[in-house]
Amino acid sequence: MSDVITTDAVIIGAGPCGLFAVFELGLVDVKCHVVDILDRPGGQCAELYPEKPIYDIPALPIVTGAELTSRLLEQIKPFGAEFHYNQMVTELIKHGDNDFELKTDGGLVFRSKVVVIAAGGGSFQPKKPPIPGIDSYEGTSVFYSVKKMEAFRGRDVLIVGGGDSALDWTINLQPIAKSMTLLHRRDDFRAAPDSVKKMRELVAEGKMQFRLGQVTGLKGEAGVLSAATVKGNDGATFDIATNTMLPFFGLTMKLGPVAEWGLNLHENLVPVDTAKFETSTPGVFAIGDINTYPGKLKLILSGFHEAALMAQQAFKYKNPGERLLFQYTTSSSSLQKKLGVN
Amino acid sequence: MAKITFIQHNGAEQTCDGSPGMSVMETAIKNMVPGIDADCGGACACATCHVYVEPEWVDKAGPRNPMEEDMLDFAFDVQDSSRLSCQIKVTDALDGLRVRVPAKQF
Structure with a gap:
């Protein structure tokens, strides 16, 4: 059994609103752990x-998504929140008032007093190309990510795409695969030039194939792929023999497990009140793009405001009966101490 | 004003008024044209506003820009006439433009 991480608040999503929630919760001494499915902070940014x-x-008259993220990280540094990347929160279980258990697909378990859903458009998941019948091969012959390289040993692998994931896995899996083919719609790549060079060297050495075209259909039986039907750039159709296809078409946002946590939902958004930005489950908040209320605007600045009001209520859950003194960071010595500026 | 016609996969047509300066994607969103998802809001970062420009309009709509060409790697069934509608600016010269919406953005 994994060790349970006990904390005041778990924030789901490390986008701008999730990061600023660390700040607002930090000012009222609510300690946070932040979980995100991506491998880095920033969310959509x-x-x-x-x-x-x-x-x-x-x-900030002009700021890039990357700059905004790094500035927020700097701003929340004093509060020492812990970050857990490459983790999707799959379960949220309420054990009692202000007693929540959260589990991730990576095996982490949290126990917290409050939960802040700052999941934006949902979790980023691999895009699944709408090739007819692809579902029946998923998990047996079609994979959208590589969890264990060994699983691909001795297979006839077809990788589809032209970005870093496609090129990196082509190069990494080629030595252990029985055969390797990379398929892309054009002879230009978004991937790092160095990876493209390596791939071309492998092709020149006869160790793999590179084909131009797009997959239009799949052939196989009982979940086992035998070939992918491809439309070449000259319009002609041909088959590539394969029992393992890895399509890398980037990521898309899916609401994902949030839908299964027993919260009221409205058109894939989480309704909240506008005083506390709390969901239908007391102690579970939703801020940023994922929530909805009359007049909602999907703006980063709205999410910041929502984080501030959410934090007030989170404080009350952490400290029942205690009065929260409203203070300004400009003048309060105790807030300045928390920020490490005094 | 430029009239822009969106043709759905099933053949249904919707003609909208596009203002010069706006993108074809924005015109679609403003008029609630189905099938133009525009997940990223026009940042040329998602390929979910993919359209096929009708043959007679391909030249007038112009070539894809390099960023758009990269993003089209994320689209399905990319054809010579494929464009990201967020990257086509409405101009008076495009009055009458016809684009087809794919069966599914993905």
Whole structure:
């Protein structure tokens, strides 16, 4: 059995709202652990638009997603929140008032007083190409990620895509696969030039194949793939023999397990009240893009406001009966002490 | 104003007024055209506003930009006429533009 991590609050999602929630909760001495499915902080800012400028963050006339993330990390540093990446929260169980258990797909278990869902558009999951019949091969012949390389030893592997995941796994799996084919729709790659060079060397050495085209169909029986039907760039159709296909088409956001936690949902969003940003389950909050209420705007700045109000109620759950003195960071010596500036 | 027609997979057509300066994607979203998801909100970061430009409009709509070409790797069934509608700016020259919406953005 894994060790249970006991904390005041678990924040699900390390996007801008989840990060700022660490700040607001920190000011009222609520300790946090933050869980995110990605391998780094930033959420959509990191995954969808790290280099794109954002123009509507108050007092920052222009800031990129990556810069905003690093500034938030700097801002919340004094509060020592712990981060758990590459983890999807799969279960949320209520044991009693302000006693929640959360489990992740990576085997982590948390016990917390409050839960803050700051999951944005949901969890980033691999995009599944809409190839007819692909579902029946998933998990047996079609895989969207590589968890254990050994599972691919001796297989006839077909990797589809032109980004870093596609190229990295082509290079890493080639030595153990029986055969390796990379299929991409064009002879240009988003992947790092160095990986592309390595791949081309393997092709030149006759160790793998690179084909141009797009998968249109799959052939096989009982969940075991025998070939992928491909439309080449000249319009001609051909088959590539394979028993293992790995499509890498990037990530998409899916609401995911949040839907199974017994919370009221409205059109895949979590309704909250606008005083505390609490869900239908007391002690479970939802802030940022994932929540909905009359007048909701999916703006980062709205999520920041929601985090501030959520923290007030989280304090009350952590300290029942205690009065929270409202203070400003400009003048309060106790807040400044927490921020490490005094 | 430029009239832009979106043709659904089942053949249904919807013609919308596009204002010069807006993108074809924004025109679709404003008019609630089904099948243009635009998950990333127009940052050319998701490929969920993929359309096929009708043959007679391909030249006028112009070539794909390099960022768009990269993003189209994330789309399904990319054809020569494929564009990301967030990257096509509405101009008076595009009055009458016709684009087909794929069966599914993915």
